[in-house]
Amino acid sequence: MNRRVKTxxxxxxxxxxxxxxxxxxxxxxxxxxxDPILMLDSFDSTNPEDYRAGFPMHPHRGIETISYLxxxxxxxxxxxxxxxxxxxxxxxxxNSGSGIMHEEMIPDSKRLLGVQLWLNLxxxxxxxxxxxxxxxxxxxxEVGIEGGKIRLLAGSFKDHQGYKGEHLPINYxxxxxxxxxxxxxDTKEDDSVIVFTxxxxxxxxxxxxxxxxxxxxxxxxSLTIKNGDKKSQVLYINSKALNEPxxxxxxxxxxxxxxxxxxxxxxxxxxxxxxxxxx
Numbered sequence: 001m002n003r004r005v006k007t008x009x010x011x012x013x014x015x016x017x018x019x020x021x022x023x024x025x026x027x028x029x030x031x032x033x034x035d036p037i038l039m040l041d042s043f044d045s046t047n048p049e050d051y052r053a054g055f056p057m058h059p060h061r062g063i064e065t066i067s068y069l070x071x072x073x074x075x076x077x078x079x080x081x082x083x084x085x086x087x088x089x090x091x092x093x094x095n096s097g098s099g100i101m102h103e104e105m106i107p108d109s110k111r112l113l114g115v116q117l118w119l120n121l122x123x124x125x126x127x128x129x130x131x132x133x134x135x136x137x138x139x140x141x142e143v144g145i146e147g148g149k150i151r152l153l154a155g156s157f158k159d160h161q162g163y164k165g166e167h168l169p170i171n172y173x174x175x176x177x178x179x180x181x182x183x184x185x186d187t188k189e190d191d192s193v194i195v196f197t198x199x200x201x202x203x204x205x206x207x208x209x210x211x212x213x214x215x216x217x218x219x220x221x222s223l224t225i226k227n228g229d230k231k232s233q234v235l236y237i238n239s240k241a242l243n244e245p246x247x248x249x250x251x252x253x254x255x256x257x258x259x260x261x262x263x264x265x266x267x268x269x270x271x272x273x274x275x276x277x278x279x
Contacts, residue, residue: 003193003220004205007033010213011042017055020106021045025196025214028248031120034216035241036168037194038063038253039118042212043072046111054105059272060096061263062126062253064119064167067092067104068153070174070198070233072112078102079273082132091135091153095166097121097128098274099263115196115235123244123255125167130275135163147181147227150174155238171238177202177227184224185236192241193217195225200232 011025026040034040045051057077067074068091075085076092079101086092094102106112121128135153143150143160152162155171177183187193195204196214203226209215217223225234246253247260254260266272 001220001222002205003187003217003223005207005209005215006218007216008209008213009215010210016041017104018053020053020055021050023212025212030214031246031248034194034214035192035243036120036239037117037237038120038246038248039116040196040214041116042196042198043069043112043114043116044212048108051106051112052108055103057101057103058251059099059101059267060094060251061099061272062096062121064093064095064121064165066117066119066154066172067114068116068172068174068235069112069114072109072114073107075105075107076102076132076134078130078132080130080132080275084132084134086134086136089137089140089151091140091163093133093135093154093163093165095121095128095131097126097130099266099272100130100275101273113198115198117237118253119165119168119170119239120242120244120246120253121167122242126254126259127274128167131166133163139163145175145183147183148175148177151176168239168242171236173236174198175225175234175236177225177232177234179229179231180227182224182226184222186222187220187238189219189221192239193223194237195223196235196237198233198235200230201228202226202232202234203228
């Protein structure tokens with residue numbers, strides 16, 4: 001059975017961090033429907049004043065943050081001692097686990113285009129050891145498909161293997177399609193499948209999906225994407241729904257209100273960080 005559109009979400013303009021202008025597409029109101037994706041923020045600007053202030057040092061617990069920049073740069077620093085920059089076409093992948101402090105600063109570029117996802121952690125792994133990885137261009141395979149290509153950001157596609165996360169299974173593709181191309185992906189019946197139209201418009205099962213829209217698909221064994229009359233760029237995310245309770249407060253996502261309260265108590269008591277850099 002071919003997957004169809006279940007829910008479409010068009011984002012709204014907002015500011016976050018120290019004043020970064022972005023489009024918030026997914027958030028608290030969509031967390032249950034788009035499980036395990038908690039949040040999706042979209043960046044698309046040719047004006048550095050929209051993002052130059054960046055996201056200064058702040059805490060996270062209980063989630064993985066995955067930032068993909070189709071174009072632009074982002075500098076990461078964290079309480080584990082990591083410092084790294086991703087550039088055009090690269091990925092930052094951080095597991096906040098039991099607690100981390102980090103910042104993301106965004107240098108000027110011709111165009112900032114990309115997204116940040118928050119991927120929920122299973123309850124049993126909320127307090128896992130924090131980690132940071134970047135996925136560089138040399139590690140991202142480009143696979144030719146009929147009418148375009150797939151950049152394999154993470155997971156697998158047919159017999160091709162990309163970066164593998166440490167927690168939830170996830171296939172993450174950056175799909176580029178030529179005008180009027182049509183492409184079908186095989187899926188497992190009960191996987192949680194989401195697409196986001198980063199650039200241009202597409203059709204799914206005949207339904208029009210405009211640019212910068214997140215779509216949750218029905219269950220099924222395949223997904224067919226048909227392009228419009230312009231080149232398009234579609235982000236495809238395939239994972240497993242957790243179906244667990246969510247207690248979400250700012251940058252921290254746990255399973256119960258008590259766990260959330262404890263996290264903020266630890267922040268105030270300066271006992272939040274469980275893993276420190278060993279100088």
